[in-house]
Amino acid sequence: MARPHTTALIVAAGKGARVDPSEDALPKQYRQLAGKAVLQRSIEAFLTLDYVDSVMVVINSEHVPLYNGLPVKHSGKLLPPVHGAQTRQESVLAGLEALVKIAPDLVLIHDAARPLVSQQVIGDVVAGLIRAQGCIPALPITETVKRSQNGDGIDATEDRRQLFTAQTPQGFKFKQILAAHRDASAIDRAFTDDAEIAEWADMPVSMVTGDRANMKITHPEDFVRAAQLLRGEALMETHIGSGYDVHSFEPGDAVWLAGVKIPHHAKLNGHSDADVALHALCDAIYGALGEGDIGTHFPPSDAQWKGASSTVFLEHASKLVEARRGRIVNLDVTIVCEAPKISPHVPEMREVISRSCGIGANRVAIKATTNEKLGFAGREEGIFAMATASIELPRQD
């Protein structure tokens, strides 16, 4: 059976008034949380998953410049954003309507305000959709729950064994939740989550165990707690990888080096666009991850990689780092050739690599040297490159 087409719909059109009610406040989803905007974290949590085919973000029409300023890596999976509305419910419906042209099988509706969502929770929700039309992560209540009409006197104590708090992503069969949301928008009732709409529409919704770290950033102090969770969860350790690659010259008029096309009296012969610098760099990252090398992921025998841009492989390698909840600390490449001259191209090379990996250009170094006319590189029979990658990964012990 074919894998269901799955889209993540991230709602980010709120104003975050409970974090800061002032008109000119930076909305919470655009605030930094341990070095990354909240919304960027939420988007990346889904973009990095192979079984998520596309990601759509619902934004507030007043936040367009803020959204465009997010350094989210360009990816065909990230669809153009759509504008939301006054309530979460309306924003979700706007997103669902925009997805009609894609008509995914499954949709995962997620609050931008839950940036710590884990792969485990997302995977469990998707797995839960095999047996139900809807599935949400939820947690049992751990404190005693009181009912009170005025917030003062107690009217009753609830049986908390039957009470759970709902999280996101809330996953649904797309057609059914779209129909339910449309019907719900026609009645005078405010629904606080999508599962409530599904329940109202008699769709069976199951629950899987949520995650305490998958908190919704709602009040100012939640930023402190989320940052602590990120730090505690990610007790990081450093991994170093090295890469080496060589390609020979053949007749041609340009070489690809570190993602830049440089006019030359020959071209390089080899896998894809024969970019030795990016190949060495990818191998360094794969090495740091302990995940084989470029040929493991992109076999040279596979015709689809013939002539392909090696930036595709670099993006893949850096996504693997993200999927492991790691981060690239720095990348260092040395290109060895008599010609062409590399130094004029270094700024562009650093830019290409930083864009492909979603890191600052200050974390990328490109060096070049001649081989003092010694050996094959000295005789201008080919070019070789060496690279080192330093990455941080959650501790494995």
Ligand SMILES: Nc1ccn([C@@H]2O[C@H](COP(=O)(O)OP(=O)(O)OP(=O)(O)O)[C@@H](O)[C@H]2O)c(=O)n1
């Ligand atoms: N009109 C709205 C309201 C909320 N949301 C989104 O729904 C999620 C959950 O909502 P909440 O945490 O309540 O966010 P805000 O509405 O922004 O917060 P507040 O109520 O404090 O203003 C958030 O990611 C928020 O951006 C939305 O897309 N459109």
Ligand SMILES: C[C@](O)(CO)[C@H](O)COP(=O)(O)O
């Ligand atoms: C959808 C939700 O995150 C489930 O817990 C929550 O209901 C959204 O919060 P809001 O404050 O009601 O927008």
